[in-house]
């Protein structure tokens with residue numbers, strides 16, 4: 382019998398084109414997603430060297446970061462954004478790449494539309510000039526975020542230069558309590574291993590609590606692998622993944638589907654496969670999580686308080702956490718439930734999918750957004766928006782006083798007009814809480830969609846396990 386291998390090893394081996402003696406390898410890329418922020422120089426490079434896109438049919442472009450989330454029939458208020466959007470449209474046309482523009486009903490955040498279209502498939506290698514490409518690993522795809530020069534390399538050759546990463550398994554067993562979600566799982570993991578804990582590793586999430594997650598929940602977990610420093614995150618595909626993908630526009634059909642499923646069934650880590658590191662978590666013990674600082678590792682339980690950085694022994698660490706507290710305008714010892722909000726953002730490639738909107742709507746139904754809060758809901762894609770509207774979720778939100786917007790990255794990173802003002806405090810379902818991430822001097826607390834919706838209504842954080 383051959384040596385037991387991990388899921389990562391299998392996908393890697395199936396795509397390896399060449400390996401040099403020092404381990405530098407060339408891997409074949411099956412799927413390339415392109416957005417407007419990291420592609421202009423890559424296309425320019427192709428033009429300068431007179432190259433074509435090697436496999437346009439394996440490339441899909443969409444505009445997401447710069448689009449306004451207000452009425453798009455009006456001119457874009459930001460000329461720089463408008464220019465970046467126009468450049469992508471022109472490049473897609475020139476190089477013969479399929480492109481979802483800002484008026485296309487399929488437009489949305491790149492990591493939402495890939496799976497939604499069945500472009501992302503188990504066992505494939507997926508790249509995008511975007512760090513949260515790890516999202517696609519939820520389907521058992523090896524998905525790497527790449528830089529602009531690599532985008533050019535993939536466009537030209539359909540291959541990527543990589544060194545093999547180490548394997549880490551994250552086992553999450555037990556049953557998640559009601560009100561605790563995939564977002565709380567991944568924030569807890571990052572709280573545990575730190576933002577550098579995954580450096581040099583591809584993480585495979587396993588265990589009963591991961592298996593029990595929907596594809597949306599799994600994507601949330603894999604999405605934030607990168608916040609834990611990892612190169613990618615993976616979950617072995619199973620019936621849940623196949624059901625999500627079946628019948629999607631770009632999924633295989635008929636006999637090709639059956640053959641694909643037979644191959645996908647082989648995509649799991651063998652018993653006895655070697656992992657360089659393994660960590661374990663009991664889902665039953667997890668509370669809803671709220672971040673208090675300026676790093677995703679700064680996690681607190683909803684029942685907890687803002688920690689006291691003065692108690693940290695390591696000086697660099699102490700200074701950095703003191704600075705975070707200062708930036709966030711918080712005092713050590715403040716109960717998390719006493720933190721008041723000015724803004725709420727529900728959306729992003731972490732938590733802007735239909736299940737996320739359903740969870741938020743369930744909390745918002747029949748309630749009213751607090752008078753001190755401006756809360757916005759930004760669906761992850763046009764298809765998510767349509768689905769939500771078909772289910773009447775938009776009406777629930779609008780009636781409660783939420784602002785119902787057009788799809789895009791929006792205030793996840795504030796590259797469009799959706800921004801926090803200095804010192805505004807926001808409960809956000811996104812994945813990054815760095816200084817200035819949602820606007821200059823803006824203060825971000827990362828939470829799950831239900832926690833964000835409840836905070837919008839109460840005006841402060843609340844424990845949704847006690848929501849009624």
Ligand SMILES: CC(C)[C@H](C(=O)O)[C@@H](O)C(=O)O
Nearest residue numbers: 418419446510511512513794
């Ligand atoms: C703009 C893009 C390069 C960036 C990324 O790579 O992640 C963005 O999506 C983000 O979330 O910060």
Ligand code: SF4
Nearest residue numbers: 513729730790793794
């Ligand atoms: S939603 Fe946020 S994290 Fe995701 S791709 Fe857009 S900017 Fe990056």
